[in-house]
Amino acid sequence: MxxxxxxxxxxxxxxxxxxxxxxxxxxxxxxxxxxxxxxxxxxxxxxxxxxxxxxxxxxxxxxxxxxxxxxxxxxxxxxxxxxxxxxxxxxxxxxxxxxxxxxxxxxxxxxxxxxxxxxxxxxxxxxxxxxxxxxxxxxxxxxxxxxxxxxxxxxxxxxxxxxxxxxxxxxxxxxxxxxxxxxxxxxxxxxxxxxxxxxxxxxxxxxxxxxxxxxxxxxxxxxEAPRSSFVAAFIGDTNFFEGTVDEMVGPDYSRLAIDGFPDVVVFNDKQLKTGDLIYLSVRPEKIRISRDRPEQGAHSNVVPAHVEDVVYLGSHTKYWARVQDYRIAVYQQHNRFLLDEQPIRWGEDVFIRWHADDGFMLERYSESDERLMGTPPEEVGEADNGGESAATGSRGA
Amino acid sequence: MAARAPRPGPAVPEGRRSRGAEWSVTLPSFLWLVALFVVPSVIVFAIAFKPATPYGGIGEGWTLETIRTLGNPNYPAIVWRTIWLSVVTTVACLLFAVPMGYFMARAPKRRQNTLLLMVIIPFWTSFLVRIFAWKMLLHPEGLLKRALVALGLAGPDTQLLYNPWAVLLVLVYTELPFAILPIYAAAEKFDFRLIEAARDLGASPFRAFRSVFLPGIRRGIVTAMLVTFIPALGAYVVPDIVGGPSSEMIGNKIAQRTFVDRNLPEASALSALLALAVLLPTFGVLVLNRGRDLLAPKSENSP
Incomplete structure (x- = not known):
């Protein structure tokens, strides 16, 4: 039936x-x-x-x-x-x-x-x-x-x-x-x-x-698991990174080669093979930002970055962090614990990190896929008045 | 009186606009109407109570003599013919104009303009010429007659001209554009999504047309009725040219009293009769419409 x-x-x-x-x-x-x-x-x-x-x-x-x-x-x-x-x-x-x-x-x-x-x-x-x-x-x-x-x-x-x-x-x-x-x-x-x-x-x-x-x-x-770059960009904001699958790490994880990043580990749920062209998508709220270098576990990715912009939005703050060609959006919720810290400001050198399970890979097929990605969704969620949309922010000038 | 500030918000209810401003805007057209419509009408009504002079003038004093001439035994038949011809003309025009208006309003914008132009084009030819053209068509030796005979739809002796049906046909032809225009104007503003809504709620195409489209263009229909019925009532050129003596309407009688008999009081009495016949239904329709609007007050308790 x-x-x-x-x-x-x-x-x-x-x-x-x-x-x-x-x-x-x-x-x-x-x-x-x-x-x-x-x-x-x-x-x-x-x-x-x-x-x-x-x-x-x-x-x-x-x-x-x-x-x-x-x-x-x-x-x-x-x-x-x-x-x-x-x-x-x-x-x-x-x-x-x-x-x-x-x-x-x-x-x-x-x-x-x-x-x-x-x-x-x-x-x-x-x-x-x-x-x-x-x-x-x-x-x-x-x-x-x-x-x-x-x-x-x-x-x-x-x-x-x-x-x-x-x-x-x-x-x-x-x-x-x-x-x-x-x-x-x-x-x-x-x-x-x-x-x-x-x-x-x-x-x-x-x-x-x-x-x-x-x-x-x-x-x-x-x-959490968009199946295409269009879906990833249309639903919520995200950062895209362009790379290739470099090697397999255990049965479930892969190491990626992305220009400007030391080895990035990501959960591989799509059975992608070494050498496959991919986009890595990481949501801004999954990325943490800190002044001190955090400890690097087996499944976390830590990258030094330079803060280019800080937009305070009340419930959270948007940071724009540069790593080589990439302008990466990071959303940080405000809470009691963070208030005591000295807030991170424009121009500081920081570390960003995200867990391997918080990134997801999307296959890179064709030109049209890339064009799609470049198109910002017409209306990005809630109050999104802090500069450009994160979805477009993958590769800065 | 100080003008009240208009309320902010999308729809300022009609009744709340400043009365003073309204008066100053309508005063010129009001004076115009008084000078060129009310005063002449009163004069026509007054002349109906004056005696006629043998030389076509208006005599001294007042008389009810002229009113008594309205009892002329020929008149009831003519009045009856005038009314039924006008009613049937109006109904026929609406039957053509409503589907036409619907069709035009649903057409793509560019085609709408073309169609509108086609409705208006006949006006570029003199009214009189068009009526004579009909006379030629309907003439016993005319194109239409011969075509009908050739098709076996009419016998060789069938008379197309000089009967009430010829008058009706040409009246419908003359008034149709005047019916189409207001209906199209209303249909063009109609939100056709309402028809989809009605269909969605279970209405057949015809039911949706009847219960949503027709009420939606009600004002256009009322206007179309008035602008076809009133001129049809007063028609005299059409029955004069294609009707002949057996198809006379009141308009012909008024013309005869004026030009042939040179009896202005009698012409006035007939005119007054016609004017009353036109005004009373018009007021009736207006009151009816006003009544419906009063049932739907726009200004109260809007949140």
């Missing part, structure tokens, strides 16, 4: 643009599943194929064992929260929520009862008589959710539902969405370009790029 929701080798072209390029995905019943990627990666097209607004050029879509590829939108047990909510302006909040049931021809009393239940769920009982342009953005959002949920869909689709809200409201709605998902227990398919939203809500995430799924996994898997 196939999974609850299945995309089978789905293709969709617009002219010569391959919006969705051979996507196969399985989504489980009750799962909070996110499609994450930069704009134009095909995630919205995939969602519209699922809703029935687009027909794939090739491939099939199955919902609960039924082939729904050719089914028109109004015959699918799938409902959508649209990006700008698409509430009907000529109907009141109550009428908007009841719209789907009225279409079904359900009797008035039942509709009233169901709508009342929904109004209670979204805590808008006292707003029922208002029109959409008389309620706030967050309330519109909730009406859109109620309007979709009242249809008791098998799958709820959410197309960047928080994009139109300001930061504070977004964080509040994030929690609300999570609660609603727990409460109704249906499958959510959530489209977003915001990795923070995807990471905090999802059971699993499919990271998409150029119409393809780059990686599918839990938020932790995707963050």
């Amino acid at each position: 196939a999974e609850f929701l299945e995309f089978e080798n789905v293709h969709k072209h617009y002219g010569r643009v391959r919006a969705v390029d051979g996507v196969s995905l399985s989504i489980r019943r009750g799962e909070f599943f996110s499609l994450l990627g930069p704009s134009g990666c095909g995630k919205t097209t995939l969602l519209r194929i699922l809703a029935g607004f687009e027909r794939p050029d090739q491939g099939r879509v199955f919902l609960d064992g039924q082939d729904i590829t050719e089914l028109p939108p109004h015959k699918r047990k799938v409902n959508t929260i649209f990006q700008n909510y698409a509430l009907f302006p000529h109907l009141t909040v109550r009428q908007n929520i009841g719209f789907g049931l009225k279409i079904e021809g359900i009797d008035k009393a039942t509709i009233e009862r169901e709508v009342d239940a929904m109004l209670a769920l979204i805590q808008m009982e006292d707003q029922a008589g208002k029109y959409p342009d008389q309620v706030s953005g967050g309330q519109k959002q909730r009406v859109a959710i109620a309007r979709a949920l009242i249809k008791k869909p098998d799958v709820l689709l959410l197309d960047e539902p928080l994009a139109a809200l300001d930061l504070k409201l977004r964080q509040k709605m994030l929690i609300e969405l999570d609660l609603i998902h727990d409460e109704v227990g249906i499958t959510f398919v959530y489209v977003t370009h915001d990795q923070g939203e995807a990471m905090s809500l999802s059971d699993r995430i499919a990271v998409m790029n150029h119409g393809k799924v780059e990686q599918l996994g839990s938020p932790t898997e995707i963050y």
